[in-house]
Amino acid sequence: MILPVTLTMAAAAAVLNLWLAMRIVPGRMRGKIMLGDGGDQAMFARQRAHANYTEYAPFVVLLIGAIELAGGSPTWLWVAGATFVLSRVAHGLGMTRPAPNPLRAGGAMLTWVILALLAGWALAIAYGAAAHPATDTIQLMPARAAQR
Secondary structure (H helix, E strand, C coil): CCCHHHHHHHHHHHHHHHHHHHCCHHHHHHHCCCCCCCCCHHHHHHHHHHHHHHHHHHHHHHHHHHHHHCCCCHHHHHHHHHHHHHHHHHHHHHHCCCCCCHHHHHHHHHHHHHHHHHHHHHHHHHHHHHHCCCCCCCCCCCHHHHHC
């Protein structure tokens, strides 16, 4: 089964991860910093933006995949995924600006909202499915292979 929303969001998450990581490299080269932030506040902010992103992205992509696999609305998954990506771009840009700023705060808040909504949606599917057993099944391997 192809999961177009999940595959697209996973690809977008990977590109965003690369962008956040690559923003760190010039500071490392300029400051000859091989490990840590070298006391450079801009380096610290960029590292935290990247680290913070890696704390949230796996959960969001995993939830999108599970919800899509369970038959969740592709339209709402597209909206949630696109909102997550935009929120993390805003947060990444906001981390390198003086705090407080609307990019950082808005990016963080939208991330939390998306994560909470996806978690709630996943729970609703899981416990709604228990109350109403599905008639469809997912075949993990062809029937012939299972008989061998």
